[in-house]
Structures are given as structure tokens and as C-alpha cells.
Amino acid sequence: MMKQTALGIFEVNMTPIEQEKNDDGSTSGLFRLEKTFHGDLEATGIGKMLTAVTAVKGSAVYTAIEKVQGSLHGKQGTLVFYHTGIMGKGAQNLVISVVPDSGTGEWTGIRGDFFLEIIEKVHHYRFEYELT
16 A cells, blocks of 8 residues: 545535524534535535534634545545544644545545645645555
8 A cells, every 4th residue: 555645626615504603602503515626636525514613712613524526546436534623712623534444436445634725715635545
């Protein structure tokens, strides 16, 4: 097995499904995610994201499950990403990884981690993965 890296950009559309505002200034919500990936990963992603935002500016958490389908370096398949994002007063910790044994088609056995960086409002990704 050799680690590979996929690079590119993606667009994301988040549609609110359910929102709750609490008396203490915190909020929680459920969103539908729709993504389109370009570059080494040419794919679409569909998922759901659950959020909690505290009354303290810059402190929040989210978790998401996202099914991705398309082409990765020319190989066709699907996989599922799980997301965990935590912010404490603006300091961020984000983990996006492949759910074990979620790969299908030519992505069967895939594992890896997905990293993103937003530059001038454009979402750039780096997907480091291995195929068994």
C-alpha cells in the first residue's frame, strides 16, 4: 500500500433542515450538505451536519456524515466521510476521515484523511489516502 494525495477544490451548499435558538444565546441545527469536488477527486457529496454554537463567540462544534460518489485519480467508487469539528474561542480542530470499510467499486478498501483550507472564499482540499 502506498499513500496517495488528491488535490483540488470544492463547492458546498448547506441547507438548514432544523434550527433551534436557546434562551442562553446558544443555537443548534441540522443541515443538508451538498458538495461538488473538482480536481483529482471529481465527485459529489451528500450528507447531514449537526451543529451546536455556544453563546461565546468562536466556540462551536459540528459532526457530519457525507457519502461521496465519483472518480478519484480515474478510479470509480463511493465512500463515506465522517467529520468532527471543534472550535474554542476561534481555535479550530477539524478531523475528516474515511469511515472504515465504506469504500465501494474501485475504492473498496480505501482509508484516509481529508484536509481543507479556505483561501479567498474558495474551499481547497488535500485528500491523503491508501487503497488496499
